[in-house]
Amino acid sequence: MLTRRIIACLDVTAGRVVKGVQFVGLRDAGDPAELAERHVQGGADEIVFLDITATHEGRDTLLNAVQRTAERIFVPLTVGGGIRALEDAARVFDAGADKISLNSAAITQPKLIEEIGARFGAQAVVVAIDARRALPNQTERVASELAEVYINGGRKATGKRVLDWAREAEQRGGGEILLTSMDADGTRNGFDCELTAAVSQAVQIPVIASGGAGTVNHFVDVFTRGHADAALAASIFHYGMMDARALKEQLAARGLSMRLPC
Amino acid sequence: MIAVVDYRAGNLTSVCKALRALGCEPLVTADPDALRTAEKIILPGVGHFAATERLFQSGLAAAIQQRVAEGALFLGICVGLQWIFSGSTEAPTVPGLNVFPEQCERFPDSVKCPHVGWNSLDVIRPSRLLRGLAPATHVYFTHSYRAPTIHATVAVTNYAGEFSSVVEDKNWMAVQFHPEKSGAAGLKILQNFLELPAC
Numbered sequence: 001m002l003t004r005r006i007i008a009c010l011d012v013t014a015g016r017v018v019k020g021v022q023f024v025g026l027r028d029a030g031d032p033a034e035l036a037e038r039h040v041q042g043g044a045d046e047i048v049f050l051d052i053t054a055t056h057e058g059r060d061t062l063l064n065a066v067q068r069t070a071e072r073i074f075v076p077l078t079v080g081g082g083i084r085a086l087e088d089a090a091r092v093f094d095a096g097a098d099k100i101s102l103n104s105a106a107i108t109q110p111k112l113i114e115e116i117g118a119r120f121g122a123q124a125v126v127v128a129i130d131a132r133r134a135l136p137n138q139t140e141r142v143a144s145e146l147a148e149v150y151i152n153g154g155r156k157a158t159g160k161r162v163l164d165w166a167r168e169a170e171q172r173g174g175g176e177i178l179l180t181s182m183d184a185d186g187t188r189n190g191f192d193c194e195l196t197a198a199v200s201q202a203v204q205i206p207v208i209a210s211g212g213a214g215t216v217n218h219f220v221d222v223f224t225r226g227h228a229d230a231a232l233a234a235s236i237f238h239y240g241m242m243d244a245r246a247l248k249e250q251l252a253a254r255g256l257s258m259r260l261p262c
Numbered sequence: 263m264i265a266v267v268d269y270r271a272g273n274l275t276s277v278c279k280a281l282r283a284l285g286c287e288p289l290v291t292a293d294p295d296a297l298r299t300a301e302k303i304i305l306p307g308v309g310h311f312a313a314t315e316r317l318f319q320s321g322l323a324a325a326i327q328q329r330v331a332e333g334a335l336f337l338g339i340c341v342g343l344q345w346i347f348s349g350s351t352e353a354p355t356v357p358g359l360n361v362f363p364e365q366c367e368r369f370p371d372s373v374k375c376p377h378v379g380w381n382s383l384d385v386i387r388p389s390r391l392l393r394g395l396a397p398a399t400h401v402y403f404t405h406s407y408r409a410p411t412i413h414a415t416v417a418v419t420n421y422a423g424e425f426s427s428v429v430e431d432k433n434w435m436a437v438q439f440h441p442e443k444s445g446a447a448g449l450k451i452l453q454n455f456l457e458l459p460a461c
Contacts, residue, residue, distance in 0.1 A: 002381045002421055003400060040445070045380055070279055076402060076443050093273045098443060120273055121309030123376050123404040175376055175404070204371070206378045229374065259380040259400040262445070 003257045004223050005230035006244045007046040007208060008039035008237050012081075013053040015061035033068040039237055040073045043245030043262040047073060048101070048178075048232060051081030052153060058082075063095045070096025080128055080178075084109075089116045093124070101126040101178055104151035107158055107165070110172055117173040126208075127169035128178040130154050131162045131195060144198035154182050162195065163202045170203045177203060178232065181211040188214025188235065193226035200227035208232050216242075216250045223256050264456070265300035267322060268292045271313030277306045277339065280442035284453050294325035300334055301460035307341030308440075311366075311407065312353035314345045323359060330433050337391075337455050338436030343429065344409055346436055352407050361434050362414060366407045373422040376406040381419050381439075383427055389416040391428060391435055393454050401427075401437075401444040401451075409438065 010017045010032050017030050036047045047069070051062045059082060066079055079092045080101030089100045100120075105112055106127050117125045132154075134146040147162040158165075166177055179199050181192035191212045200207040206229035209222045213233035222228045236242055248258040264281065266288040268274055274290060281288045281304075288304070289296060297303060303326055307314070317323040330336045336346075344350050349358045350366035358366075369375045380400040385392055392399075408425035411418055417428035419438070427438045435455065441448035 002377065002379050005379050070276070071283070074280055074283070074443060074449055075445050076404075094275060096275050096279060098273070098276055118310075121271075122406075123308060123378065124273065176378060204374055205376065206374055229379065261396075262400075 001257045003045075003259045004228070004251070005045040005208075006043070006219075006248055006258075007048055007230055007232040008036075008044040008244060009048040009050060009210065009232045009234040010035055011050050011052045011234060012062055012065065013051070014058050015065055018052070032065040033072060036069045036077070037072045039244065040075055042237070042243035043248055044075070044237070045244070045259055045262070046076045046078065046230070048078040048080065050101070051079070063091060066092060066095040066097055078126055080126070086112070086115050086119065089120065093120055099124045099126050099175070101128045103128040103130065106169065107149065107151050107160070110168065113169060113172040113174050117175070121175075122173045123175040125174050126176045126178050127174035128180065129162055129165060129169070129199075130180050130182055131192075132182045133192075133195070144195045147195055150182060163198060166199045166203050170205050174205060176206045176208060178208045178210060184212030185210070186235070187212055190214065190218040191222040191226055191228070191231065193221050196222055196226035196228050200229070206230065216247060216254075219247065219251055220254050220256065223251070263300050264288045264302045264304065265297055266290045267297070267303060267305045267317075267326070269313065269316045269320070269322060271307065271309050271316070271341075273308060274306055276440070276442045277304065280449060280452055281456075284449060284456060286456055292320065292322070294321040297322070297325040297329050300329055302335045302337065302455070303329060304337045304339065305342035305345065306339045307345065308404070309341060310352065311341060311344060311350040312356050314341065314358070315353075315356045317345070318357070327359065333433065333460075335433050335455070335458055335460060336435060339442075340405060340438060340440060343426070343436035343438050344407060346434060347409050350407050361431070362409075362412055362429070364410050364412055366409045368407050370422050376404055377408075377421045378404045380444075381421060383417040383419060384424075385417045387416040389428060389430060390458060391430060391437065391451050391454050392417060395447060395450060399447045401439040401441065401447055403439045405438060
């Protein structure tokens with residue numbers, strides 16, 4: 001049976017792993033390659049690096065980290081942040097990434113999804129969507145339908161609805177959707193299950209839920225109510241609150257299919 | 263010598279890194295002549311079935327076929343498995359190598375597609391590649407098309423029904439998943455292939 005994936009995410013800037021709370025207030029958490037290996041040993045099914053500054057100098061540092069990581073871990077590695085052209089993607093793949101994730105550039109140049117997919121395969125293109133609910137006091141269903149896509153690290157509203165953009169990303173050949181709830185991100189108060197479910201039902205490609213993980217119950221919720229195919233978390237793994245293996249054992253005990261032993 | 267065939271599709275880096283971690287330095291080549299001395303040939307593949315057209319155009323297909331007939335061992339990965347079937351509905355006009363006459367087809371609409379993630383191997387026949395693996399081992403898949411279960415199938419995986427996840431028939435071996443991305447289990451499978459006696 002296909003298992004639900006637990007993905008450890010490392011936000012990287014200037015070659016160091018950091019984790020922000022609602023995209024600001026960054027705290028330093030270590031070397032990307034070292035932490036990635038520790039997460040894999042801890043049972044994570046996949047690793048995601050998000051280059052959250054993506055400056056020119058930061059770029060080479062990141063590629064170096066990707067290279068060092070890919071020599072040590074043998075599970076899927078996704079790299080996102082600052083990929084604006086086919087050549088950027090090619091450099092990341094050459095360094096050893098298996099997938100790239102496109103966020104702002106997918107909105108500003110949607111053809112990039114097709115171009116990278118044609119060269120490296122659709123399965124290698126993850127479309128990352130940063131989503132924010134329009135108004136806090138709407139009913140759950142309306143809030144999901146009206147949720148808006150943000151780009152540039154959550155700083156710029158696009159006017160696009162999340163569900164429409166998810167469908168378009170799929171039509172353009174995206175292999176997976178990485179859906180981050182900006183409202184939930186960093187709060188450890190739980191995933192946005194309604195929005196995740198709405199996106200998961202709108203598309204036929206896998207949906208990775210992100211933002212808000214804090215407890216085992218949050219993962220149970222996002223895999224059941226949220227219909228997520230995978231769940232991504234950062235802080236609960238970094239600060240030693242729990243490793244992926246312990247999380248997966250508890251999720252398996254709650255009836256969810258997990259890769260165990262791992 | 264272990265050759266990794268480069269047909270300018272997808273990403274060879276991961277396969278090579280996994281082989282190096284096992285102490286094997288592969289020859290990555292797009293040259294049919296370079297295959298003439300290969301003891302083992304690995305055909306990785308991610309992406310579209312149509313990309314395999316280059317294997318015929320470049321003479322690589324003929325070189326692979328000849329070398330395997332002479333006794334070299336072949337390992338196809340992902341599209342590399344699908345290619346040794348007769349073809350795929352993904353690119354109906356592009357022929358496969360036809361080692362196995364069956365055709366690959368897309369997953370039905372009843373499930374999410376691509377099939378992405380860790381799924382289990384159900385071993386149905388003794389297997390050289392899977393020697394020493396625990397029952398129901400999980401490995402990493404990412405694909406939208408699948409090969410049917412045939413006489414050469416040694417392991418199946420269930421996703422909207424069973425498909426061939428590992429096939430072995432004499433010198434032809436192939437896996438639908440990515441051993442280079444399947445953690446310790448995947449490295450063990452690659453090591454099993456590396457350790458098989460060459461011709």
